[in-house]
Amino acid sequence: MNFNPRVKMNFDGGDLTSDAGLLLYKEFDHKLGLSEAVEELLVVHDSVFHRDHPNSDVVLQKLYQHIAGYHTDDHADDLAVEPLLTMLLGKESLASQPTLSRFNDKADIATAKSLECVNETLQRRVYAIKPQNQFVFDLDSSSFAAYGKQHGANFNYHYQQHGFHPLFCFDGLTGDCLRAELRAGNVVKSSGLWDQF
Incomplete structure (x- = not known):
């Protein structure tokens, strides 16, 4: 593992994890x-300050949690001292659920745009390694269920659920997500297609 030469693999017991696949992601x-890229480009104007968990660390923790299948902030409390996640993120312990929730509360449009810049930066790096002669833009919408009274969450008759109706643009050759736009739940499937992309 080139990211950390101190990481050794053995089968002798010790600190155990069920998330060893995250080594490949790291x-x-x-x-x-x-x-x-997250550390350099992340923008949070009304920054949440926590001496042990800068905003970029919180975003990376949320990202690794999602990759491992821990999709809610509540999982952070159970994962606080998970040996592999703490090692991958270089922490003694992970940020707690309240810290993640405070970050969510402070994130705004500028934060979302800065995360889009992170995605674009990574895409440029990938395309620099493996240039493409052509692109196939695959546009599609999806449904995200919402529970509560979030702004923009509405009933969608096609999906028969209350939530959002985001629009995605994928690279049809690689499957990479190039862009995403969150839309209200009651927006028609192709509405605003040309405006967004």
């Missing part, structure tokens, strides 16, 4: 510079 992160 290696990918190391080669492509995901963590560095």
Whole structure:
């Protein structure tokens, strides 16, 4: 593992994890510079200050949690001292659920745009490694269920659920997500297609 030469694999017991697959993601992160891009480009105007968990660390923790299948902020409390996640993120312990929730509360449009810049930076790095002669833009919408009274969450008759109706643009050749736009739940499937992309 080039991202951390101190990491050794053995089968002698010790600190155990059920998320060893994250080692491969960390290696990918190391080669492509995901963590560095988040640290450099993340914008949170009304920053949440926590001496142990800068905003970029919180975003990376949320990202690794999602990759491992821990999709809610509540999982952070159970993962606080998970040996592999803490090692991958270089922490003694992970940020707690309240810290993640405070970050969510402070994130705004500028934060979302800065995360789009992170995605674009990574895409440029990938295309620099493996240039493409052509692109196929695959546009599609999806449904995200919402529970509560979030702004923009509405009933969608096509999906028969209350939530949002985001629009995605994928690279049809690689499957990479090039762009995403969150839309209200009651927006017609192709509405605003040309305006967004």
